[in-house]
Amino acid sequence: MKKNILHILPVMMIALSVFNSSCKKEIQERNQQYPALAPSNLDLDADTWTPVLTASSTFTVATPDVITAPGYLADLNEIKSYQRNLTSEQKDIIKYWSAGSVLRWNEILRELVAKHNVPPYQNQDGTYPAPSAANPLAYPLFPFSNPPYAARAYAYVSAAQYDALVQAWKFKKQFNRAAPYINDVNIQALVPKSTLPSYPSEDAVVAGVTADLMKLLFPGDLDFIQKKVAEEKLYRIMAGANTRSDMDAGEALGKQVAAVFAARARTDGAGTAGGNPEVWKSFETTATAKGEVPWVSLELPKRPPMLPLFTKVQPFLFSNASIPSIRPPAPYSTSSPEFKKEADEVLAMSNDHSREHERIVNYWADGVGTPTPSGHWNTIAADEFVKHNYSEVRWARNLALLNMAQMDAAIVCWDAKYYYFNPRPTQTMFNIKTLTGIPNFPSYTSGHSTFSGSAATVLGYLVPEKATQFMAMAKEAGMSRLYGGIHYRSDCDAGLASGIKVGEFAVNRAKTDGAGK
């Protein structure tokens, strides 16, 4: 036994060291590497840029204390007291938020979308419960942030942030109070210095407007949202970039702007886009009357179609009346040889075990539990925008253009889906196997293609040197649905084309909104 122990111990030591030194556990996430935002251009003229909804609104911001007033001096002392002994946790908060307010809130929104992008589980009797905004924490949690819901959420938040910052720039110029680190040499700037007037705080404006809209869109997550607001307010104060009065005034302004957007959201038609059994039946009747095979839900138990009346939601970039002029032409008739030919192509894709196809399908799947396709394009945009050192207001403007386009793309796409009510490939050919889940709505046109066409068009305008690359990504996103066995090629081609059309509305807006490129 003793002899055994003599050789057991060294062997065990070697085994343990091999064991502990193998297998990586560290991960560097991209968004943790984002540098502190140091705008290359302060966009001091942003007060003249055209807002989305608030061009004729009136907002009030209280006149700030002069920098010699006791209230302001007390604010400065608060900063100094924080800066005397910052904990490592507080330094982490500064590092996190310093990447930019619009950027971080966009990430937070993507996270909420991903959390809520889960279809409700069926009832015992095979029906499905509907989430209720009035009771968001009861199962099924409100909302089910499916692709149209998500696209709309991104649009409202981004557009409202943009308007709020345009308004903030007006007051900044009017009151022209410098940052604490300029007014007091004993205050350190723990973020890049800026000569942009600090009252009201742009960070607080963004926090205020975003949080109030998120309360509407994600009412069950208030604790999380409020924690983020409190953290960001503390961040600017600890960093010496704003005083508490800068933050309070900014948050109050943000809330006023949020009220304008929330009023629109409450009446934009999204609340009734789910339809009812009669509506669901009418699509089927219409398609059958035209001699077409109508779409049916392929889920078990059969699930009502996703947001069939989303076409009635009020777009940002054009009116509902102009939707028919953007609507893509009719798909191949379900009895035509072209339809059969396209279905055969999907079957061939289904039988193709190429790993590259799997990679593309999975990269663009953006299904259940993700920020959805429009959220993926927000991620792509954010990773790109970080390189351009935009001011907060330009960040917001560019994301507003992107997300208004994507929401309107959702409206146009959902219009086509229910106008034509075309079946999925797997509905007509039972031997097609799919590489991703089949979404619960009609096939024509592809939502991924439409979202991506609109997004690539907007991003290509904003970052022209990457326009070709963005469009290639959009095409790949579309093709991923064909490779995955869930869309015909024409769904993807027509979706991409109408997405590009919608994107051009946003580009035309961008050309005349006063912000330049």
Place this chain on the structure above:
Amino acid sequence: MKHSLQYITRYCLAVLVCAAFTNTVSAQTETDALMIPKNYFCAAGVYTHNSWDHYWEGTFKRDNANLGTVSSNIYAVGGNYGLSNRVNLLFMIPYIKSNASAGTLRGQRGVQDINLAVKWMAVKQEIGTGLFSVHAILSGSIPLNNYEADFLPLSLGMQSKSIALRGLVNYQVGRFFIAGAGQFVRKDNVTIDRDAYYTTEMHYTNQVAMPNVTNFLVSSGYRSLRFNAEAVLTKMTSTSGFDITKNNMPFISNKMNALAAGAVFKYSFSKLEGLELTAGGNYVLQGRNYGQNTSFFGGVYYVFSVKKDKSEK
């Protein structure tokens, strides 16, 4: 006494233990006290069938009409070489085909991960009327192709390199034995095709930190020269990871726990020296983010000496 030692040294690779959702494959050899003698080689071919139609989403047990019954067929080849009477080297390579009986998701097929192990009988001691042994097993797995891991529950495996250390004690009196083992599996990060994913928060990376795993088992049974029967209770626990939320998709870094009961039978032919057959099954009694898997397996082994005149038989 001499007999029981013979029993221990007679058998080689036993069964594949396969876990639902992930097709985790490990050789039973790693979990038993059986060694093959120096300069013997055991070649093995094992077939395993797994299936489940209920699974646990977190702790919520459900079925899913959009998946029906999820099944996999695993065809594995393996080998066990006696480097010495106390040190065995093992490998195993499985080919897997997965399938869902309902819905449209496409089953996967392909070679999964190679499993390599060094098994060391560190202690062999007569205690009372029986033989007591302690074994240490260092094992690892390496994916052999770039199959898509992020396609649960139909993916072939987790695409994770792993390394595991197991301690095993065995006590045999006459033809009856009882054994217990504990294992810690350390898993490497996995690269997925996506550029971001949500667990309980967003992660902007294609790297996924995988939960480590502990395995505990107790087994007991009968071993004779020709016939072997044993019952095994296994408890697998992820040391981290998160629950699948209701009606959500499974993800590779879920907390996957299972308690399974199984039985193994083995028969050696007296006429065909070195040939062994094995069969058995496993059933998941309780799970978390796990399919309630039933598995059946059958295998053929052939043990032979790689050096002549070295046999002590």
